[in-house]
Amino acid sequence: MTDLSRITPENPLLLIGCGKMGGAMLQGWLKKGLSSGAVLVVDPATSQVQAAFPDLGPQQILATPDRLPSALQPAFVILAVKPQMMDQAVDGVKALNLSQAVVLSIAAGKTLTYFENRLGRDKAIVRAMPNTPAAIGRGITVGCANPHVTPDQKDTCHILLSAVGQVDWVEDEALMDAVTAVSGSGPAYVFHLVEALAAAGKNVGLSPELAGKLAAATVSGAGALLDQAGEDATQLRINVTSPKGTTEAALNVLMDDKEGLGVLLEKAVRAAYERSKELAD
Incomplete structure (x- = not known):
């Protein structure tokens, strides 16, 4: 059984946290055929959740976990809160x-052991790391399951996570900190690239408006080309780089082995990686 039919009003999906990421996931699940009657949401912003998901009845949107029915037996519990709020969510x-x-968590840094220690070492736990393009269905998520997750349960988790983009899995949980540093935090690196490119354009004479428009369109267009061209990033870079041309002149700076973009990104990813490990405490 590898579809969402295991999730029913009797054994519903319980979503703790319905902010940007949780809301995007819920929207994707409903589009994939999850029955609106098979969902319970816990989020203090009940009126906002109700407005975003009018098919859910008021009794399905609760402000706090203590309002959940005591006899509730959920099929899936999705923890979509920030790491600093996770203790409270788990207690609930x-x-x-x-x-x-x-129990499927999308919080950075919170390990399988963290959840097993608080919920029981016999519980089925999945740790996942999506990223913000999930909001438009273009995210990528990596998951890691503990041994109590059955193959069918993992298949259903894959379907749930794929509602917002691509999904991959790792067996070694230690890799999740690296995943967080590359893809979880990675969209912010790209957005900052747009900011920096726009600022550089302004500094060589463009108006702020045109520089910002060119930078944003260039980065988003290049990303779409990478997605659709069937060639990897290295080949696409080569394709656009004429010998002794303007692009080569810029790449000589960006690819400098002491001060180039690669050196900076190595430092940035390392910093995010170390912080992800700290969040496990």
Whole structure:
């Protein structure tokens, strides 16, 4: 059984946190055929959730976990809150009957052991790291499951996560900190590239408006080309670089082995990687 039919009003999907990421995921699940009657949401912004998801009844949108039915037996519990709020979120669900549930977290840094210590070492836990392009269905998520997650449960988790983009899995949980540093935080690096490119354009004479427009369109267009061209980034870079031309002149700076973009990104990814490990505490 590898579809969403295992999620029913009797054994619903419980979403803790319905902000930008949780809301994007819920929207994707409903589009994939998840019954609106098989969802419970816990989020303090109940009126905003109700406005965004009018097919959910008021009794399905609760401000706090203590309002959940004591007899609730969810099939999946999705923890979509910030790492600093996770202790409170876990405390709110650990009193539920989770014997048949998979607990899926999308919080940076929170390990499988963190959840096992708080919910029980016999519980099925999945740790996942999506990224913000999930908001438009273009994210990429990497998951890691503990041994109590069955193949069918993992398949359903894959379907749930794929509602917002591509999905991959790792067996070694230690790799999740690297995933966080590259793809989880990575969209911010790209947005800053747009900011920096726009500022550089302004400094060589363009108006701020035109520089910003050119930078944003160039980065988003190059990303779309990378997605659709069937060639990797290295080949696409070669394709646009004429010998002794303007692009080569710029790349000589960006690809400098002491001060170039690669050196800076190595430092940036390392900093994010170390912070992700710290968040596990």
